[in-house]
Amino acid sequence: MERAAIIGVGWYGLRPTTPEVSFREMVFEAATRAYEDAGIDPRQDVDAFLSAQEDFWEGIAIADEFAPEPLGGVLRPTVTVAGDGLQALANAVMLVQTGFFDIVVVEAHGKPSDIASLGEIYEFALDPIHHRPVKPAHPLFMMAFDAQAYMMRTGADPSHLALVAAENRARGLRNPRASYAAKISVDEVLEAETIMDPLTRYDIAGYVDAAIVLVVARESVAKKLSDKPVFIDGIGYATETGTGTLEWHSWGRMPSMRVAAMTAYAQAGIGDPLSSTDFAEVEDRASHYQLIALEELGLAPEDQAHKLYERGEYELDGYYPVNPSGGSLAMGVALEATGLVRLLEAVLQLRGEAGGHQLDGVERAIVASWRGPPTTTSMVAVLSGPEMGF
């Protein structure tokens, strides 16, 4: 079975507000850039289009009808995935691997600056019978549950979380796409106002508007069309048990990410991810989630991520760089496009086009993201760069 490869990427936004464009125009801008990157005409060359979106983020019920047009997908097979863009990518890979689709386009966007009641939309995601009637002050308490449980289990303390926040935000200073980059010390993170104990304002990622578009092709087609294809060696996703519950939930862990990683690693033929890959882009919408992800991905031994982090093992020049882009803490959360922001950064690294935060000689990467909480759905992909494909 042929692998799928990414032969074009395009993005627009990655800024806290984008009042100059509608969400459709934002998608059109990202799509135009992706098609130019891949050298294709969407009206002639694309066999199917996939769009990741959720109606309440859009503010439009049955929003899938808005998906085809800005992508160049009218009168063509288009389908929406109500999830993160990485889930749409996994579906694109499956379409390509059927052998019936040569080129498939994947799109995800988020325009949180258009949402005037973001907190209430998160509240609307709570279980209507058990949790909404309690009227918690802000749904962010779920992230803090995970932080507390993670620290209790591992012995990490708030300074370990602050270290992740300070490092990721500082890394973003070299990344022109990182709107929330900051030169900030661990002490400044710890002393900042507490949002939801133990998380301070710098531990929690901000929001950005963004659209990301990918052009995915069958391996043989990709090699003909592109001199820099990035191959998807494996991709998996999984959802946890206890749908919507806060009670029946593994706080401080992310079993869905472990399952998704095992799926992706098996497809890629990877035993030990640390020795088989060169770096990772992982979801960090609050600082402790980067540490949790390292353990769930097998990039740190159980309960040890914070200690290895403290030793500098995950720095840009460390044993295994994690989030050279600065992650979501530096780049922001783009709703359903968040996973594709991590993927975009990994693709640019593997193509040697990351710019100021380019790593030397990287050939293989892990990309991991998730949506939730509480019932997390995680997505993990293993990518290899152009020279690994021949």
Add this chain to the structure above:
Amino acid sequence: MSGESGKPKTPLPGTYLKRDEYMKLPGLIKYKPVARYLFSAGQAQSRFLHGLKEGKILGVMCPSCGRVYVPPRAYCEYCHTPTSEWVELPGTGTIHTAVVSYIATDRSRLEEPEIVGVIRLDAPGYKEDQYEFAGLFHKICGVTPEQVMDGSAIGMRVKPRWKPAEERTGSVTDIECFEPVEG
């Protein structure tokens, strides 16, 4: 059963629940979501809305295929190229389709039926076809439900009834409705 009183004219055997008793039963949870948005209209639609405020209907043309988009788009959905040339339309047009609605969104009966339709706008120089044209969905006034139902409204020449300039805000409701062109 049912009816205005909530009770059948001939009572059936059994215990009747009043509405507030029913709503108090465990197992019914009321919830009203708060979902508020501030939509960015974007480049094409913003220019269109500014035009409405000035009493103009603006369209934009695809440089590749010549289609004129009203409501405007920043890109052509057929060619996937940016639209570029703006044109001011005269505003007149013909009723392409119209319907009479007797119910509101919550299915309550309207006191006066409402007529809505799609207006095919005059776009000089644009080669439109039966299904593709510069047009607007709007309310239609000065036309009777009977004219809609017998089909005589279809094809009728209409023009926008503008709000007074000082009341226009840059919204599609700056046009109150489309009404027949006299004479």
